[in-house]
Amino acid sequence: MKGKRPHLSITDSSEEPLTGAVEDYLKAIYALGRGSVSVATNDIAQRLDLTPASVSGMVRRLAGHGFLSYERYRGVTLTDLGRRAALRTLRRHRVIEAYLSGALNYPWDRVHAEAERLEHAASDELVDRMAAAIGEPLTDPHGAPIPSREGDMDETEYLSLAELGAGYGARVVRVSDEDPEMLRYLGELQIMPGAELIVISKAPYEGPIALAVSGTMLAIGPQLASQVMVEPLTDLEAPAH
Amino acid sequence: MKGKRPHLSITDSSEEPLTGAVEDYLKAIYALGRGSVSVATNDIAQRLDLTPASVSGMVRRLAGHGFLSYERYRGVTLTDLGRRAALRTLRRHRVIEAYLSGALNYPWDRVHAEAERLEHAASDELVDRMAAAIGEPLTDPHGAPIPSREGDMDETEYLSLAELGAGYGARVVRVSDEDPEMLRYLGELQIMPGAELIVISKAPYEGPIALAVSGTMLAIGPQLASQVMVEPLTDLEAPAH
DNA sequence: AGATTAAGTTAGGCAACACTAACTTAATCG
DNA sequence: CGATTAAGTTAGTGTTGCCTAACTTAATCT
Known part of the structure; x- marks a missing residue:
């Protein structure tokens, strides 16, 4: 019996290992649809840096394997099977990120790329040992929640720093993880999960947002601010007007 | 520019990432040929659990990329490029094994399988951080030497326990790593790198070999003994006759 | 409603890898 | 030396995943 490649059969209820590409698609679809909303072919293509044509093909295969439901020209929705697979990969990814950062002193702008490759190769045992x-961290280094072994994840939505009104204080809970350059910059500014800040002022017409972060004054643009998720602090609520 | 797959070009002197399959072939050929001897198609096929036909095809491609020199019907020899690539993969593999065992308490019979997959995904940075x-260990948990970052490896050949004469003492330096069952058994018997033992007697006709291992008496077959590499201890040399 | 455009799809290829079946080369033995 | 056998090869296929080019569907705008 030589042929024991991944080979996804329709009758597989067992947890055969998925290919890296399949895991990437499921992750992308999960991320774009927050797990349940319908997702457009083009958006998947853009996120994975593939052509729409490639996505059309793959999506048909994934639907055939029961990972998602698909109507041509109508977008795609994860099934329960697909959602569970996506969350399993997400857990791997985030545990690996947390481990690289916490145990191997990886700088937070490089954990994503490394985890992106390791998540397809690491066994559950390894991931559990790392965790x-x-x-047993609850979030990765960028503040993203880590799904439990059972596949549950905290889906709380947060306000972005760009949406926070002047005068309000907040704690940073999460930042976007994919752009290393941005992460390095945010790191320099000490804007990272756990940091507390106060919005001093917001210039109109997409102007700079002035902040106090751990005693330091600084200003960032709204585009960057929109990548920073915060939780308003109730004890600093009163606007300074 | 969408097409940035591995796509091995002939003109690549740069260190593009190799595919997992290519790395596996090079590792296998290195292991079979001790790095320089010519290796038979069939042996590669057997080691990788593939058909000889598949190996013929791949070997032609690898030769085309300059990893090995190949004459039809005549076997295969690694080039310098191929040898370096093989040693790089070997380093990854063994550092990962050592790390899993040393930092994550992985049992020594399971590190091989895990490393077999991770070695294709881990970056040099990760491997170096692990080491x-x-x-900076010099060997993996089974006693196999870890190539240096520069690609040098201690190639000392050792005697197998099966070849050691009765009455001689020796220190275990290395055991074969691929059979988890066997490793578990050797572990129970305390036969692992660093252990010291004395050959009490060797029954003729492939009979059992009686040993004293850290004070305990036990006997193993010659087939198992041949998988255990030892270094004779000069201070215990005198046969007990 | 008809035309434009954006989104999505099919058709046709290609590269990596693996397989089976059938053939060829090399080695060996009487 | 010719025949058998072992080793290795080619030919033809299949799957995964990706691409480009050309087409179709759906949405939108006048």
């Missing part, structure tokens, strides 16, 4: 070794 | 984190 245990760093104390 | 640093556990004190």
